[in-house]
Amino acid sequence: MPESLYQPISFIKCHFKKSLMATLTFETLTFRPNGTAVGVDLLQGFTTSIPQEELEQIGKFDFPTAHTITFPSLPQEKAETKFSFLLEKYFDTLKTKITGNKATYVHKNSGLPLIGNVAFGIVYRNSSIIEIKPATSCNLDCVYCSISEGLSSTKNDFIVEKDYLVEELKTLIDFVAEPVEVHIGVQGEPFLYTDIENLFADLEELPAVHTVSIDTNGTLLNRERIDRLSRFSKLQLNLSLDAIDEGTAKIMAGTKSYNVNHIKDVIASAAAKMPRSPIVAPVLTSGYNEQELEKIILFIKSLPRQPILGIQNFLQYKTGRTPSQELPWKDFYALLEQLEQKHEIKLKLGKNDFNVKETKELPRPFREGEVVRATIKSIDRFPRSVIAVAQNRTISVPNCEFRKDKKITVKIVRDKHNVFVGKVAWP
DSSP states (O other), X not given: OOGGGTHHHHTTOEEEEOSSSEEEEESSEXXXXXXXXXXXXXXXXXXXXXXXXXXXXXXXXXXXXXXXXXXXXXXXXXXXXXXXXXXXXXXXXXXXXXXXXXXXXXXXXTTOOSBSOSSSEEEEOSBSEEEEEOBOBOXXXXXXXXXXXXXXXXXXXXXXXXXXXHHHHHHHHHHHOSOEEEEEOOSBOGGGSTTHHHHHHHHHTOTTEEEEEEEEOSTTOOHHXXXXXXXOTTEEEEEOOOOSSHHHHHHHHTSXXXXXXXXXXXXXXXXXXXXXXXEEOOEEOTTTSGGGHHHHHHHHHHSSSOOEEOOEEOOOOTTSOOSSOOOOHHHHHHHHHHHHHHXXXXXXXXXXXXXXXXXXXXXXXXXXXXXXXXXXXXEOSSTTEEEEEETTEEXXXXXXXXXXXXXXXXXXXXXXXXXXXXXXXXX
16 A cells, blocks of 8 residues: 555554455554544543544444454445544544543644654753653642643643654754753643653663653552553652641642642652652642641651652743742751751752753854744644744744644744744734
C-alpha cells in the first residue's frame, strides 16, 4: 500500500491485520459503542464521539475488542483510508474527560512542531535540563497555581503523541551533544498522561539522558505503582506536599477530595523504593501554610530514608492565581535558614544541587521584531488565541480568529529560548 494512505491514522499507533476482513487494532484508542454513536477515548483521558450512521456509511462494522474495529465486507486498504479520515474529522471535537475542555492532539502528521510553545512539546532554555510537556490538564485546583490550571480551568488542552515527542527530543539531544536531564514539567498533572510509563521506558534507554525528573501532585500514585516505577533507575519524583493538616491541605489543593494521608503514604513508599530519593516541594503561600512547614519537616525526618526537601516561595504570575502576596526573598531565605538550624536539615536548593550547566543555544529561525508569514494550525490555550506555524516552530498569536490553514503575517514580539509569541501584522 502507498505510504500516504497510512498517514492520516499513523499517529494513533495502530496495527493492521491482513485478511479478507479489514481489521484495525489501536494501542492508544478505546472504543465505546452506545447505540447512536461510538465513543472514542484517546489514552483514556481524552474523548470524542463518532456518529454510528457515519461509520455505517463506511460499511458494516464490529468491535471484537475495546481496541479493535473490523469491517467484514471491506478490503483492508479501503477500510484503513475511510476510517482514518473519519477519525481525523472527529478528533477536531476531542475533549479532556476531567474538565470537558476542548483538546488538541499533537502528532507527527498534525502539522504542529514541538518547539515554540511553553505549554506542550519541548522547551529548551540553553541548559542541561530539557523540559518536555506531553499533556496539559490537572485533577486539582491548587490555590497558588502559576498558570491557573486545574478543575476550574477552561483552557484548551494539548496531548502529544509519545513517539513523536521522543523522536524530536532525540534530535535536540543530538544537537546539544552533552549529557542532559529531561524534566517532565507539564502545565498540570503528568500522570494523567496514560502513556507516561512507556515514555519513562523510552527515556531510560537514551544514553545521553542521566536523569528523568517529573513534577507530580502524587494523587494518581500508590504503592503498587511506585513498585512499577522503581524499575526506572533514572527517574526522580518531585512530589507536592503543602500541608499536613487535612483541612489546610484540602484548601490548598482546591478540592475536598484531596487526601493528604494518601500523599504521605506515596512519599514514604517512594522514599523507600525508588532508586533515586524523591524531592518533596511545598510551596510557602502566606496566609495559608506557614504553620505547616515545621510539620512537613518533621514528617520528612520521620521517614527511614529521608527525601530531599525543597521549600518553594509562592510567586505571582500574570496567568496564575494570586491567593496572597509574595514573601520578599530576603524574608523567605531568612525563614529557611532559621528552619535549617532548628531542625538540622538542608532546605535551600540551588543550581549546584541539580548539576545544571549552560549549553549551546538552539538557533532561532526568526527574532523579535521580525515579520514572518505563518499558517494557522490550532487554537492555543487561551480564548481568541491561535497557534501558527513557520519554519518548524509554533508561534502563539493572541487576538486572532481561528481559521485552520489560513496564512497570516505575524510580527514576532517574543523569541526567548525559541518560545515565540507574535501579533497579527495584517491578514
